[in-house]
Amino acid sequence: MRNITAQAASAAAVAAGSDVAVEVRGVCKMYNEVEALRGIDLDFPAGKLTTLLGPSGCGKTTLLKIIAGLIPATSGEIRVNGQTVTGPGPERAFVFQDFALMPWATVMRNVAFGLELKGMGKDERQSIARKYIAEVGLSGFESKYPHELSGGMRQRVGLARAFAVNADVLLLDEPFSAVDEQNRRKFQEDLLELVEKEKKTFIFVTHSIEEAVYCSDRIVILSRRPGRIAQIIEPEIDRTASPDAIRRDQGYLDTVEEIWQGLKRYVD
Amino acid sequence: MTLFGFRVPMMASLLVWCVIWEIVGRSGAMFLIPPLSDVIVAAVALVQTATWQSAAITTLNSFLLGMFFAIVVGIAIGVLMGRSTTADSLLGIWVNIFVSAPLSALVPVLMILFGMGETTVVVTVFLFAVWIIVLDTRAGIQGVPPSLVEMGRSYGASPWTLYGKIIFFAALPEILAGIRLGVVRGVKGVVIGQLLVAIIGYGELFELYSRNFDMENFWALTIILFAAAMGLSALIESIEKRVDYYAGVR
Numbered sequence A: 001m002r003n004i005t006a007q008a009a010s011a012a013a014v015a016a017g018s019d020v021a022v023e024v025r026g027v028c029k030m031y032n033e034v035e036a037l038r039g040i041d042l043d044f045p046a047g048k049l050t051t052l053l054g055p056s057g058c059g060k061t062t063l064l065k066i067i068a069g070l071i072p073a074t075s076g077e078i079r080v081n082g083q084t085v086t087g088p089g090p091e092r093a094f095v096f097q098d099f100a101l102m103p104w105a106t107v108m109r110n111v112a113f114g115l116e117l118k119g120m121g122k123d124e125r126q127s128i129a130r131k132y133i134a135e136v137g138l139s140g141f142e143s144k145y146p147h148e149l150s151g152g153m154r155q156r157v158g159l160a161r162a163f164a165v166n167a168d169v170l171l172l173d174e175p176f177s178a179v180d181e182q183n184r185r186k187f188q189e190d191l192l193e194l195v196e197k198e199k200k201t202f203i204f205v206t207h208s209i210e211e212a213v214y215c216s217d218r219i220v221i222l223s224r225r226p227g228r229i230a231q232i233i234e235p236e237i238d239r240t241a242s243p244d245a246i247r248r249d250q251g252y253l254d255t256v257e258e259i260w261q262g263l264k265r266y267v268d
Numbered sequence B: 001m002t003l004f005g006f007r008v009p010m011m012a013s014l015l016v017w018c019v020i021w022e023i024v025g026r027s028g029a030m031f032l033i034p035p036l037s038d039v040i041v042a043a044v045a046l047v048q049t050a051t052w053q054s055a056a057i058t059t060l061n062s063f064l065l066g067m068f069f070a071i072v073v074g075i076a077i078g079v080l081m082g083r084s085t086t087a088d089s090l091l092g093i094w095v096n097i098f099v100s101a102p103l104s105a106l107v108p109v110l111m112i113l114f115g116m117g118e119t120t121v122v123v124t125v126f127l128f129a130v131w132i133i134v135l136d137t138r139a140g141i142q143g144v145p146p147s148l149v150e151m152g153r154s155y156g157a158s159p160w161t162l163y164g165k166i167i168f169f170a171a172l173p174e175i176l177a178g179i180r181l182g183v184v185r186g187v188k189g190v191v192i193g194q195l196l197v198a199i200i201g202y203g204e205l206f207e208l209y210s211r212n213f214d215m216e217n218f219w220a221l222t223i224i225l226f227a228a229a230m231g232l233s234a235l236i237e238s239i240e241k242r243v244d245y246y247a248g249v250r
Helices: A006-013 A060-068 A107-117 A122-135 A151-164 A181-198 A209-215 A243-248 A250-264 B012-027 B036-046 B050-083 B085-100 B103-114 B118-142 B146-154 B159-197 B201-211 B215-247
Strands: A002-004 A020-031 A034-045 A049-053 A075-080 A092-095 A169-173 A201-206 A218-222 A229-234
Touching: A020 A060, A020 A201, A034 A060, A034 A201, A034 A229, A049 A060, A049 A209, A060 A075, A060 A092, A060 A169, A060 A201, A092 A151, A092 B146, A107 A122, A107 A151, A122 A151, A151 A169, A151 A181, A181 A209, A181 A243, A201 A209, A209 A250, A218 A250, A229 A250, A243 A250, B012 B036, B036 B215, B050 B085, B050 B118, B050 B159, B050 B201, B085 B118, B103 B118, B103 B159, B118 B159, B146 B159, B159 B201, B159 B215, B201 B215
Parallel strands: A049 A201, A049 A218, A092 A169, A169 A201
Antiparallel strands: A002 A229, A020 A034, A020 A075, A218 A229
8 A cells, every 4th residue: 555645645646657548737616606626636547447535525526527528627627648628528438326328228229329429330339339238247138228227237337338439538426336235346346357458547436435445546535625635545455366355455454444544534 | 996806897987977878868857968879879970971070170180280389389498498497487487377377268369360260279279288298398308317418418419419319318208298288188279269269170060069959969079079089198198108117217
């Protein structure tokens, strides 16, 4: 575990080197009178999974949606692969907390929907979608409708849809919070395999400390409103070990404890 | 429903009322109510007359035309009100007034504006049906989950695609409910319009039979009309049911 304290955070947050996928520069967000984010400077290393963690209302989802281009920042800018973000773009794909699946469309059409919007032909997009449906473990469910699936399976559809558009950066907004506990664990394990396999940049928002430590290469902890970077932690956990071994690993448990000690003061 | 341990079929209650009607009719207690069997005989004869057929075509024509405009305009205004708070506060008060107002009172005014012909009837159908379609469409649009809209935007949907592929379908259950209620009101509109104009279509026949106390034909006409209205409503309901399988899981 590598702990970068709050004071040194701003220096370390801006990592040296060219393998930076997403750069956040001086981002502030005001909702009318309420200051949601203040002066966020952050780099997200390419090919890594970075988690935004913090107490509820700290603006972590706001920051993710600003990166997605879904809501504008009040000031500051976002650069993805060096290009300034002005709105949603094909190099970023979003996975929603409530899945955001079209209930009138089959799993196949939902997964292929990003490609459909790009104007890709039916056969081509379906063959791509089929590949990712298999990758998230939903083969055989192609012609099912979302309401015929469990919460965990629905989010797998959401994930497959994000993979299918072949974006460089995947933005996941509390993807497991509406999934039950047992499914969530299995899903986290599968997600790590996919992170390994897909070589994409993942930005992950969660309120679960265990989830953050288990999944992340790097954890950015935001303070309570107005959201600022409080701490950056790199768990440095040996991912070659089995999931069960990781969950019992001393380094894992220490990191969870460390983060909890830091966050405790924000809890009422 | 079960009665004495037997399952009673759905339409059984209707049969009970038919029998009661027949008995009352045969007793001759009220000359306004002829026996049901006579009414049915009259209905069979009626639908074969050229008078009825041309009246039915005129009526259906006005109804379909009025409903077409009501659906197109209703959905358009409903979408506008659902998406824009300015349009909502500007139009909301009028829609709410008209949806509950006794529109029959307006038909004489419409007659002055549009003359004693089919146009007035079409406008009456439109005015009867459009408001509930506006209100239900608006409710449907407002109920579209924000994340579905964000999903569309984040995967690069243009505003038109967003409406055509996501928002419209997400609001479809409510829109269909609005159209079904609009159809029921539209049937009222077409009859009231024609009755007040009194010289065309079904209204003319109603006027003719009731004035001459030709109750067999009067009731035959009523039953055909009710059956048509219920049939239409049931048709839309069956479409609604097919769409409803997803309405519950949004």
